[in-house]
Amino acid sequence: MQPAGMEETVTMNIEMLVLSLVLLLVLQLVQATHTTMIAGMPYAFSPRDKTVDVGILGGRIQRTKVNLIENLMLFAPLSVLAEATHAGPALVGWGAVVFFVARIVHTLCYLAGIPVLRTLAWLAGVIGCIMIACAILGWA
Numbered sequence: 060m061q062p063a064g065m066e067e068t069v070t071m072n073i074e075m076l077v078l079s080l081v082l083l084l085v086l087q088l089v090q091a092t093h094t095t096m097i098a099g100m101p102y103a104f105s106p107r108d109k110t111v112d113v114g115i116l117g118g119r120i121q122r123t124k125v126n127l128i129e130n131l132m133l134f135a136p137l138s139v140l141a142e143a144t145h146a147g148p149a150l151v152g153w154g155a156v157v158f159f160v161a162r163i164v165h166t167l168c169y170l171a172g173i174p175v176l177r178t179l180a181w182l183a184g185v186i187g188c189i190m191i192a193c194a195i196l197g198w199a
Contacts, residue, residue, distance in 0.1 A: 134187070151194045
């Protein structure tokens with residue numbers, strides 16, 4: 060919240076982009092912690108030339124992280140383009156919120172092994188990106 064008389068400088072779009080990047084950082088920390096718990100500190104400080112079986116949860120953490128990176132490759136440039144073109148802030152903001160909330164749900168479902176809801180959350184995230192793209196193109 061900004062003090063009285065000061066203009067707000069961070070849009071909802073940028074806020075959701077930053078929070079999405081924080082989610083990625085959290086997943087990286089969770090993955091590192093999980094791997095270290097399984098393989099130990101010597102492995103954590105090694106060049107990791109040998110693979111370690113991190114179990115089902117470790118695989119889910121890895122796939123969740125990769126999926127988030129893939130989706131950020133769509134969301135991040137759209138967010139930047141929306142800011143640069145001053146696209147409709149309402150639609151862009153809502154699209155960004157939809158994307159971020161969907162990514163939280165997707166992450167939790169992926170880690171818990173809930174397949175159908177996970178896929179629906181992924182689709183909701185894509186719809187959020189489509190909302191932003193439509194605003195950039197002036198289609199809404």
